[in-house]
Amino acid sequence: MTSEIIxxxxxxxxxxxxxxxxxxxxxxxxxxxISCYRQTVVGDNEERLTEALNDALKRSxxxxxxxxxxxxxxDLTKETVAKVMxxxxxxxxxxxxxIDEFFKKRGRKPTxxxxxxxLIPEGAIVIENPEGTAPxxxxxxxxxxxxxxxxxxxxxxxxxxxxxxxxxxxxxDSVIYSQNVKICGVGESAVEAAITDMIDNQDNxxxxxxxxTGEVHIRVTxxxxxxxxxxxxxxxxxxxxxxxxxxxxxxxxDDITLEQSIIDLLKVNRLTVTTAESxxxxxxxxxxxxxPGASDTYKCGFVTYSNKSKRKFLGVRGSTLDKYGAxxxxxxxxxxxxxxxxxxxxIAVSVTGIAGPDGGTxxxxxxxxxxxxxVNGKCEVKEYKxxxxxxKVRESATAAALTLLRRSVLEDFSRKEFKDLAE
Amino acid sequence: MTSEIIxxxxxxxxxxxxxxxxxxxxxxxxxxxISCYRQTVVGDNEERLTEALNDALKRSxxxxxxxxxxxxxxDLTKETVAKVMxxxxxxxxxxxxxIDEFFKKRGRKPTxxxxxxxLIPEGAIVIENPEGTAPxxxxxxxxxxxxxxxxxxxxxxxxxxxxxxxxxxxxxDSVIYSQNVKICGVGESAVEAAITDMIDNQDNxxxxxxxxTGEVHIRVTxxxxxxxxxxxxxxxxxxxxxxxxxxxxxxxxDDITLEQSIIDLLKVNRLTVTTAESxxxxxxxxxxxxxPGASDTYKCGFVTYSNKSKRKFLGVRGSTLDKYGAxxxxxxxxxxxxxxxxxxxxIAVSVTGIAGPDGGTxxxxxxxxxxxxxVNGKCEVKEYKxxxxxxKVRESATAAALTLLRRSVLEDFSRKEFKDLAE
Numbered sequence: 001m002t003s004e005i006i007x008x009x010x011x012x013x014x015x016x017x018x019x020x021x022x023x024x025x026x027x028x029x030x031x032x033x034i035s036c037y038r039q040t041v042v043g044d045n046e047e048r049l050t051e052a053l054n055d056a057l058k059r060s061x062x063x064x065x066x067x068x069x070x071x072x073x074x075d076l077t078k079e080t081v082a083k084v085m086x087x088x089x090x091x092x093x094x095x096x097x098x099i100d101e102f103f104k105k106r107g108r109k110p111t112x113x114x115x116x117x118x119l120i121p122e123g124a125i126v127i128e129n130p131e132g133t134a135p136x137x138x139x140x141x142x143x144x145x146x147x148x149x150x151x152x153x154x155x156x157x158x159x160x161x162x163x164x165x166x167x168x169x170x171x172x173d174s175v176i177y178s179q180n181v182k183i184c185g186v187g188e189s190a191v192e193a194a195i196t197d198m199i200d201n202q203d204n205x206x207x208x209x210x211x212x213t214g215e216v217h218i219r220v221t222x223x224x225x226x227x228x229x230x231x232x233x234x235x236x237x238x239x240x241x242x243x244x245x246x247x248x249x250x251x252x253x254d255d256i257t258l259e260q261s262i263i264d265l266l267k268v269n270r271l272t273v274t275t276a277e278s279x280x281x282x283x284x285x286x287x288x289x290x291x292p293g294a295s296d297t298y299k300c301g302f303v304t305y306s307n308k309s310k311r312k313f314l315g316v317r318g319s320t321l322d323k324y325g326a327x328x329x330x331x332x333x334x335x336x337x338x339x340x341x342x343x344x345x346x347i348a349v350s351v352t353g354i355a356g357p358d359g360g361t362x363x364x365x366x367x368x369x370x371x372x373x374x375v376n377g378k379c380e381v382k383e384y385k386x387x388x389x390x391x392k393v394r395e396s397a398t399a400a401a402l403t404l405l406r407r408s409v410l411e412d413f414s415r416k417e418f419k420d421l422a423e
Numbered sequence: 424m425t426s427e428i429i430x431x432x433x434x435x436x437x438x439x440x441x442x443x444x445x446x447x448x449x450x451x452x453x454x455x456x457i458s459c460y461r462q463t464v465v466g467d468n469e470e471r472l473t474e475a476l477n478d479a480l481k482r483s484x485x486x487x488x489x490x491x492x493x494x495x496x497x498d499l500t501k502e503t504v505a506k507v508m509x510x511x512x513x514x515x516x517x518x519x520x521x522i523d524e525f526f527k528k529r530g531r532k533p534t535x536x537x538x539x540x541x542l543i544p545e546g547a548i549v550i551e552n553p554e555g556t557a558p559x560x561x562x563x564x565x566x567x568x569x570x571x572x573x574x575x576x577x578x579x580x581x582x583x584x585x586x587x588x589x590x591x592x593x594x595x596d597s598v599i600y601s602q603n604v605k606i607c608g609v610g611e612s613a614v615e616a617a618i619t620d621m622i623d624n625q626d627n628x629x630x631x632x633x634x635x636t637g638e639v640h641i642r643v644t645x646x647x648x649x650x651x652x653x654x655x656x657x658x659x660x661x662x663x664x665x666x667x668x669x670x671x672x673x674x675x676x677d678d679i680t681l682e683q684s685i686i687d688l689l690k691v692n693r694l695t696v697t698t699a700e701s702x703x704x705x706x707x708x709x710x711x712x713x714x715p716g717a718s719d720t721y722k723c724g725f726v727t728y729s730n731k732s733k734r735k736f737l738g739v740r741g742s743t744l745d746k747y748g749a750x751x752x753x754x755x756x757x758x759x760x761x762x763x764x765x766x767x768x769x770i771a772v773s774v775t776g777i778a779g780p781d782g783g784t785x786x787x788x789x790x791x792x793x794x795x796x797x798v799n800g801k802c803e804v805k806e807y808k809x810x811x812x813x814x815k816v817r818e819s820a821t822a823a824a825l826t827l828l829r830r831s832v833l834e835d836f837s838r839k840e841f842k843d844l845a846e
Contacts, residue, residue, distance in 0.1 A: 281712025282705025
């Protein structure tokens with residue numbers, strides 16, 4: 001099955017909005033094993049949308065359209081699709097009712113325009129949209145399937161995952177199953193080097209690596225007649241990946257982030273953690289607190305940007321700062337130790353570095369960061385040299401701090417051994 | 424001049440990468456007054472790129488291509504463009520030298536593949552790429568202009584801004600000048616309501632609003648024969664906007680963020696600031712510290728997620744927490760006052776709220792946030808009800824905290840009066 005995506009919206013052309021819908025859809029299609037060879041963006045313009053649609057019909061069996069389903073005059077995706085496919089628009093009772101309910105619930109009244117959203121091409125399948133007033137629409141005609149979805153990502157993504165993906169599975173003669181193996185603490189090239197043999201010999205399942213700041217995700221995807229058979233193909237491969245990367249694998253579930261896995265790990269071990277941050281200035285704390293329910297393990301943290309505050313709140317000695325400097329392994333260690341004591345927490349992670357653009361020297365260049373982790377009376381400190389601008393350095397340092405925190409907890413409380421894998 | 428964008432890269436189709444290049448380019452083209460009616464994404468595939476390029480040549484005078492200029496066999500944008508336009512590839516001496524230098528500087532050796540990047544279509548203009556090894560290329564032939572740029576955003580955007588934009592200005596018979604009026608503390612609909620008359624009567628300059636979390640930017644764009652004339656058209660409009668929104672305008676410069684404007688304001692007044700954060704957990708601190716040189720005004724901050732830490736580090740009374748709860752105006756005020764005392768700073772901003780998904784009640788629902796700002800012995804507290812998921816609530820609260828901080832400093836130290844404009 002060959003597909004393509006047409007995104008409709010003048011804001012996309014003007015760059016006011018970034019086309020995250022197309023990326024989300026592309027990712028799901030890849031996971032489903034549906035080839036997608038083209039994405040097109042056109043504005044809210046009937047002539048140009050008609051041209052794009054006619055071109056797409058020549059090439060692809062499955063065409064996704066996002067955007068242009070709103071209540072205003074500008075929104076003309078549905079009208080254009082109906083015209084091109086030779087279908088009348090008729091009112092859908094269920095959609096009219098849903099729009100009515102949507103407004104009632106919010107204590108507002110629909111305008112005349114809103115009822116336009118209840119019109120659908122005759123014979124089309126209506127996809128409910130609990131997040132908004134524009135229903136999705138599936139038109140099946142002349143060997144083509146056109147799937148129309150609303151543009152706002154908070155409506156598009158749930159509809160894609162909850163309604164459209166099951167539909168695509170139902171029309172597919174094979175089933176795709178994929179699983180992510182998420183790794184932290186190993187660089188992308190080291191990950192690739194460690195699985196060259198697996199990548200070279202891949203066929204079904206396929207293996208693909210995706211690099212994120214401080215992380216690498218390996219996605220294993222299999223195609224088979226049914227889900228059970230597909231899972232059976234994936235299982236030995238993820239098992240082998242887990243064997244090769246061992247404790248560096250922090251999760252295999254799609255919805256578990258690195259920070260979530262760390263909070264879970266701390267909860268299981270009934271441990272509390274605190275943070276002492278200089279150049280990252282709250283980013284490490286903020287990622288931990290982004291996890292719902294983090295309050296069981298994270299009670300408080302410190303942003304100690306000045307030397308004075310490192311002394312006052314973390315008890316770092318003036319002599320340590322004078323002799324080694326604020327950006328040094330000794331200071332990172334003293335920050336972590338002091339933070340654990342001040343917060344009365346089991347564990348503390350500290351970050352001190354030079355994020356730039358100024359402040360670098362030959363000996364201590366921009367990008368130099370020390371990260372400390374204090375656990376059980378011991379403190380481990382690691383030195384990093386990150387590249388990129390101020391924000392890139394801060395983000396890389398944040399990911400590295402989370403990774404060291406995870407490693408320290410595993411080594412100390414789960415007695416996991418970390419092999420040597422290049423970071 | 425009509426243009427379109429072709430982005431080349433299988434990762435874009437697979438959703439591994441979001442197409443931020445097209446958005447960045449679309450934004451610049453809109454600012455330059457160059458119409459862009461279509462964006463296309465194709466994979467690293469000669470046949471499909473050839474088809475997309477031939478289609479584009481029928482429609483547009485100016486065609487931008489991003490991606491596919493790398494050193495591997497997959498990268499074939501340049502080769503395909505040369506073939507379609509009937510041009511030979513020849514080695515460019517300058518590019519060969521630049522590649523040599525790039526690797527020397529990094530202490531690495533170029534591979535044979537890398538020299539491929541020094542080949543350019545005969546007669547083309549070479550655009551230097553100080554950020555990478557793939558030069559940009561401009562092909563001018565048969566009334567068309569094709570502009571090839573490398574795909575990685577950290578190479579694409581600097582090349583676009585530093586090299587391609589001046590080129591586009593040089594081939595344009597008119598000049599576009601635009602200025603942003605950046606507003607915080609006024610909601611998008613209130614901004615639009617306040618300038619309906621200006622939007623309805625716009626022609627040249629045009630006026631467009633862009634909403635960001637907690638901010639609205641109004642872009643005023645004029646087209647004229649030369650820059651002086653364009654600026655003359657923009658000036659009275661931005662002046663009128665500044666008159667209408669007064670102190671709510673935090674900047675008119677493109678590179679000044681809200682946090683930068685606040686750090687500048689604090690520096691001018693020789694003030695120091697601290698933060699005491701509960702649900703935002705370091706996000707406010709992190710935005711302030713993202714500004715280079717923030718260390719003059721920001722010395723330290725507190726993440727006080729638990730009640731105990733609010734008492735211990737900020738001196739919030741147990742009775743206040745018991746009587747009013749952690750999420751209350753009284754607690755927000757006590758947090759701000761206590762943080763200023765603990766940090767010995769002139770100003771303190773505090774945030775306490777319910778970010779969800781759990782923890783909400785009928786009286787205190789998810790999204791309820793109190794923000795306090797302590798200045799000069801007084802403390803102002805504001806109540807907010809934000810919508811959206813946990814991260815959206817936290818981001819909205821962070822923007823509101825920065826906005827209240829700015830407002831408090833202006834009222835107290837610059838004696839600026841804030842009129843009533845709906846937030």
